[in-house]
Amino acid sequence: DIVMTQSPDSLAVALGERATINCKSSQSVFYSSNNQNYLNWYQQKPGQPPKLIIYRASTRESGVPDRFSGSGSGTDFTLTITSLQPEDVAVYYCQQYYGIPCTFGQGTKLEIK
């Protein structure tokens, strides 16, 4: 199985500042036939189910604020939240679906400093 490793495990950022979460896969999740990275990001707020926020590494899901962005390719990916808002407090997970089974990172807990 492809192992997804996120860093850091937890992160505290001041309101209005930038938060950066990293995700590394144990093998490439880039599918050359369609030039896509099979990598998603989910946000899970306390007491709620996860919510898809970024798919194919860099495409924001409908309704997701543009302060959220995804980047990276191959094995190294980043979720960036510019100008952190109180409602962004959550655990963030990356997920690959290049290999079966799809696998998730261990999660990164984002808090307000």
Add this chain to the structure above:
Amino acid sequence: EVQLVGSGGGLVQPGGSLRLSCAASGFSFSSYWMSWVRQAPGKGLEWVANIKQDGSEKNYVDSVKGRFTISRDNAKNSLSLQITSLRAEDTAIYYCTRGRWTQDFWGQGTLVTVSS
């Protein structure tokens, strides 16, 4: 509005069985792959199983193969997960989700607790 409402969870002894259900509404259920994803208390996410639109293809994570069975009833807009030979490590919230590998909608989840 897309809704996925799970039910059927509960407390079960090791070795026992449960049938989880998910009622879908707000979208064309028969047009989508559907999945189950679980989350142990305070832990991360684990994809469990998925099923093709017509039920002709099913995939499972290795740890549940032979014990869990995913099924669907498109006439009733319903997804199910039959879980047997339960182990302590199966204790988790089980989420019904829409999608094959990318889960674009999630239900609230149903809690399965395996304990004697």
